Amino acid sequence: MTQSKKTSLAAAREIYQDRSSRARELRAQGRQVIGYLCLYPPVEMLTAFGLVPYRLFGDMKEPVTRADTYLPTVVCPFLRSLLDLGLKGKFDFLDGVVMAHTCDVGAQIPGLWNNFVKTPYSYFIDTPHTLHAEARAQEKAELLDFQKSLETLTGKKLAPHKLKEAIEAHNRQRALVRELYDLRKPAPPLITGVEILQTLIAIMSLPVEEGSELLAGVIREVKARSPLPDRKSTRLLVWGPVIHETPLIDMIESLDAYVVMDDTCVGSRAYFTDVKITPDPLDGLADYYLAGIKCPRTFVEKVSGETGKDHASDLETRFSYLSKLAKDWKVDGVILQSVRYCDSHGYEVPAVKEYLSRNGLPGIYLEHDNTRGAMAPLKTRVQGFLEIIGK
Amino acid sequence: MLDGGFGGPFLNAIGMECVYPENYGTVCAAAGKAQPYLERSAAEGFPDHLCGYARNCFGYTASMADVGQIPPDAPSGGMPKPVMLLASGMVCDARFKWFQALGSYLDAPVWTLESPRPGAREGLTEGAYERDVAFLVKGLREFGGFLEKLLGKKIDWAKFEEEVDTTIAMNKLWYNINQLRKARPGPMHSRDFWSSMSGSTLSTMDPKAVTALYLKMYDEVKERVDKGISGIGAPEKYRLTFIGLPPWHSLGFFDKLAERGWNFVIEQTYHPPKPIDLSWVKDPVEKVVRYRFQSLAHQIEDTFSPKEAEEVKQEILKQGYSPRMALREAMEYQCDGAMLHTLLTCRGTTAPLFLSQNQLMDVWNIPSLVIEGDIVDHTLFDPQDALRKAEVFEETMDHYKKVRKEKGLGW
Numbered sequence: 036m037t038q039s040k041k042t043s044l045a046a047a048r049e050i051y052q053d054r055s056s057r058a059r060e061l062r063a064q065g066r067q068v069i070g071y072l073c074l075y076p077p078v079e080m081l082t083a084f085g086l087v088p089y090r091l092f093g094d095m096k097e098p099v100t101r102a103d104t105y106l107p108t109v110v111c112p113f114l115r116s117l118l119d120l121g122l123k124g125k126f127d128f129l130d131g132v133v134m135a136h137t138c139d140v141g142a143q144i145p146g147l148w149n150n151f152v153k154t155p156y157s158y159f160i161d162t163p164h165t166l167h168a169e170a171r172a173q174e175k176a177e178l179l180d181f182q183k184s185l186e187t188l189t190g191k192k193l194a195p196h197k198l199k200e201a202i203e204a205h206n207r208q209r210a211l212v213r214e215l216y217d218l219r220k221p222a223p224p225l226i227t228g229v230e231i232l233q234t235l236i237a238i239m240s241l242p243v244e245e246g247s248e249l250l251a252g253v254i255r256e257v258k259a260r261s262p263l264p265d266r267k268s269t270r271l272l273v274w275g276p277v278i279h280e281t282p283l284i285d286m287i288e289s290l291d292a293y294v295v296m297d298d299t300c301v302g303s304r305a306y307f308t309d310v311k312i313t314p315d316p317l318d319g320l321a322d323y324y325l326a327g328i329k330c331p332r333t334f335v336e337k338v339s340g341e342t343g344k345d346h347a348s349d350l351e352t353r354f355s356y357l358s359k360l361a362k363d364w365k366v367d368g369v370i371l372q373s374v375r376y377c378d379s380h381g382y383e384v385p386a387v388k389e390y391l392s393r394n395g396l397p398g399i400y401l402e403h404d405n406t407r408g409a410m411a412p413l414k415t416r417v418q419g420f421l422e423i424i425g426k
Numbered sequence: 427m428l429d430g431g432f433g434g435p436f437l438n439a440i441g442m443e444c445v446y447p448e449n450y451g452t453v454c455a456a457a458g459k460a461q462p463y464l465e466r467s468a469a470e471g472f473p474d475h476l477c478g479y480a481r482n483c484f485g486y487t488a489s490m491a492d493v494g495q496i497p498p499d500a501p502s503g504g505m506p507k508p509v510m511l512l513a514s515g516m517v518c519d520a521r522f523k524w525f526q527a528l529g530s531y532l533d534a535p536v537w538t539l540e541s542p543r544p545g546a547r548e549g550l551t552e553g554a555y556e557r558d559v560a561f562l563v564k565g566l567r568e569f570g571g572f573l574e575k576l577l578g579k580k581i582d583w584a585k586f587e588e589e590v591d592t593t594i595a596m597n598k599l600w601y602n603i604n605q606l607r608k609a610r611p612g613p614m615h616s617r618d619f620w621s622s623m624s625g626s627t628l629s630t631m632d633p634k635a636v637t638a639l640y641l642k643m644y645d646e647v648k649e650r651v652d653k654g655i656s657g658i659g660a661p662e663k664y665r666l667t668f669i670g671l672p673p674w675h676s677l678g679f680f681d682k683l684a685e686r687g688w689n690f691v692i693e694q695t696y697h698p699p700k701p702i703d704l705s706w707v708k709d710p711v712e713k714v715v716r717y718r719f720q721s722l723a724h725q726i727e728d729t730f731s732p733k734e735a736e737e738v739k740q741e742i743l744k745q746g747y748s749p750r751m752a753l754r755e756a757m758e759y760q761c762d763g764a765m766l767h768t769l770l771t772c773r774g775t776t777a778p779l780f781l782s783q784n785q786l787m788d789v790w791n792i793p794s795l796v797i798e799g800d801i802v803d804h805t806l807f808d809p810q811d812a813l814r815k816a817e818v819f820e821e822t823m824d825h826y827k828k829v830r831k832e833k834g835l836g837w
Contacts, residue, residue, distance in 0.1 A: 163540050170561075
């Protein structure tokens with residue numbers, strides 16, 4: 036990838052704006068590009084086979100038209116948009132897709148994709164939902180089946196050291212993202228929420244080493260920056276499912292606030308835990324992809340099979356990482372946001388709000404339909420929230 | 427919680443009675459008493475697009491927490507405070523997220539049963555089915571251990587085995603009753619199915635009593651078949667399948683359609699597994715699993731000739747699906763049309779509806795009528811509008827009847 040005359044932030048923004056350009060270029064050079072949906076397909080395995088992982092997103096600018104025939108309007112707008120793009124041939128550069136059982140509608144997408152989009156290769160990982168001992172073994176077996184499927188696709192056997200190297204490469208990238216996030220800790224932060232999101236979307240569109248190179252460049256540039264003008268008083272954390280374009284963050288940051296931290300699946304959830312290096316690399320991967328990602332799609336409990344129940348302790352088990360993020364990034368309030376019809380997050384909302392409240396953190400819940408037009412009405416609510424925080 | 431029948435035998439064998447809050451949601455909806463609970467759920471901060479059964483339960487449980495006992499105005503005597511909550515990954519993720527969220531109101535521990543849902547191609551991968559069976563068996567044994575620890579007593583395994591065998595026999599009878607519905611005219615309407623399926627769908631404390639009921643029902647339905655009596659009290663003009671979950675608050679809507687000769691002869695949900703030979707399985711836990719979680723390969727082999735079965739498997743391995751497997755019951759029950767119920771509050775059943783609609787038309791030339799509504803919230807369903815659409819839909823069904831005949835589809 037050539038970034039010679041551009042700054043890294045500009046390069047990231049350019050990739051964000053034309054996500055598939057590099058993937059198309061790589062494919063023209065003979066690389067196979069595999070799209071993956073949500074956080075649960077193991078990107079390390081794709082990297083280990085020399086495949087290019089390309090995270091699948093919808094497009095907030097593109098009206099959903101073709102997908103109306105296949106998905107009712109009362110399901111996740113993000114997934115409807117994704118399917119719509121697939122039906123319109125916008126993913127024609129993909130050699131395959133891999134999806135996992137992330138949520139009810141997410142689990143339906145592979146069937147629709149196979150029937151109507153017909154990417155040459157597809158695979159579905161049936162990720163378990165609990166952290167019971169046998170679920171971990173099941174996840175490992177699921178990942179081994181996926182590995183075998185990739186061996187058939189590529190005609191190559193996977194050597195364990197290749198997988199270990201790929202895990203290390205992705206862990207290095209995770210460490211770089213954490214380093215980038217540290218640059219949001221000062222007041223004012225050295226980088227905006229919009230810039231962070233553009234950078235993360237960019238690296239999810241690139242092979243891991245290229246993404247890490249881009250990240251390192253962004254970090255260098257941001258460290259060398261003068262501080263952002265300190266004109267805003269409120270530091271916010273944004274929680275919820277996928278935010279794959281900037282309008283929401285842009286809207287929030289157009290007000291008297293910085294988004295300094297997130298708990299979303301394009302943000303910290305993808306990068307704040309490393310895959311453990313284990314003698315059998317699949318053990319580390321299985322543990323990470325079942326227990327390491329903080330998505331409400333997994334049933335988390337303090338101790339598997341506990342016969343007593345204490346609500347406060349349950350909340351602490353499930354959400355203590357949130358208060359740590361809030362403390363470390365000096366957060367004043369939390370915006371809980373979700374695309375409409377995201378049930379996994381919807382069930383979580385009262386509990387998260389209760390937990391935040393117990394920890395002295397104000398929170399507001401916003402729901403939207405994943406279009407740019409949906410942001411304007413939310414602006415008034417965010418303004419009101421900022422006034423309530425009253426900083 | 428509806429769990430596909432995996433947990434029921436354990437609960438019975440250890441003497442624990444099971445109450446189903448989704449069933450209570452249907453009770454509240456049918457009694458027209460759900461609205462205050464739905465409103466309370468919204469006040470508690472739960473988004474209004476979440477499962478109607480769950481929202482009804484949140485509202486009910488919050489009300490119960492207020493007064494420390496069953497709310498005095500609760501329909502049908504209410505639900506008692508549970509000793510534990512048995513969640514499941516079956517059908518939808520709401521089943522465990524809902525019970526997890528109840529922790530705000532109840533101090534009952536939650537056990538979540540896993541429920542593999544492999545993709546069609548992945549499910550045919552060598553060894554995948556046996557691995558899933560082992561996964562389920564291990565999970566159920568762990569659940570048994572949890573129950574023993576929770577209650578401080580042992581599972582009665584002799585009773586467990588008897589429960590499993592009696593339940594399988596009961597379900598076979600129920601399955602056979604539903605096979606009789608293939609007759610013309612259809613002897614049993616979906617309303618009768620919905621009002622009698624709970625004995626099979628929800629694990630019962632007394633499968634023998636339900637068996638006795640189903641025996642009588644079998645005789646009654648058989649008599650109707652023999653005498654050519656339709657299940658709608660009127661001549662059967664159109665045979666339909668219902669896809670999705672019914673509007674429990676407005677079942678009278680189907681009476682209006684019956685007056686027009688619409689006979690719902692089969693539905694997509696709540697049916698028991700097809701009976702299979704499990705005499706070779708000695709472990710009763712494994713027997714439950716193999717009965718409830720049948721392999722796709724077996725289903726294909728059971729449906730098609732050996733040659734065609736192999737073709738179907740190859741289609742699935744190659745492209746991830748086989749159109750020949752799509753909604754076969756609509757063909758087997760010779761349906762003229764399908765009613766699809768899109769629900770604002772159920773992603774699990776609503777998301778695949780339009781795929782079903784496409785497959786019904788593409789494979790079997792069966793048209794569909796989509797109605798919008800909800801399982802619990804009656805304000806989301808407009809029966810008059812649905813009836814108007816239904817009138818027009820009759821012309822569509824008439825047209826496709828001719829198309830199917832021209833294509834030699836047989837009905």
